Amino acid sequence: MNKTINDLWQARQFIKSSIRNEFVTRVVRSRLGLVWIVIYPLAQVAIYAFVLSALMTAKLPGLQTAYAYPIYLTSGIMAWTLFSEVVGRCLNVFIENSNLLKKMAFPRLALPAIVTGSAMLNNTLLFLSVLLIFAILGHTPTLSLLWLPILTLLLLMLALGLGLALGLLNVFFRDVGQLVSIALQFGFWLTPIVYTLDLFPPTYQKMLHINPMTGIVQGYQAVLVFGRTPDWQILIYPALFAIMALSLAVFLYSRAIDEVVDVL
Structure with a gap:
């Protein structure tokens, strides 16, 4: 494990330049540039808010604003994105970098590191846009915002663990990719993003907490929407799940990475 971390550190310039080149390419090739990074998640907010705002605003009594539901939606969609x-x-x-894997010698974990760094850069731009929109709507986040980096780190641990494990399996079993795409669609609706948990009886609320993203999204909502400290009790399970996912990813990587290039 120490060797892997050291290899990634040695490849840090390659990782940084790859993230930068990907970002620049994405911006340069589009007339709208940076706008596309934030327009899709915000379009989702607009659609759901238009359809459900009248119904859901009454379920958010803690927010003294006419834009309570769009604010609630935005926080959850930012985490899910x-x-x-x-x-x-x-x-x-x-799979997408098979030629690079065959032609260059570099730490294979640099590829998911580049993906994670690029996603984090995009999410940071989305976050800044969200803060601007909140200000326009008259909603000012409190100092509880300082907890957001911890929540984001937990989210990245979970996403990277699941993504790396499934990415390795997808090399050998291509049906995994199709199944995960469907699972992500179900996962979105099984996470309290569009709705609040109190719409359901306690039994169903417990079932929804089986989804590790439920606690993380609720943490985002606590910080960004309600201006309070996250409930750390509901984050214990997502944290344990994230550790197990990362452990599984490390195990699969150590066993399968040498065969990945041959299979590709």
């Missing part, structure tokens, strides 16, 4: 981007891109990262 980062999670789904890391998992989705790690899923195909070895």
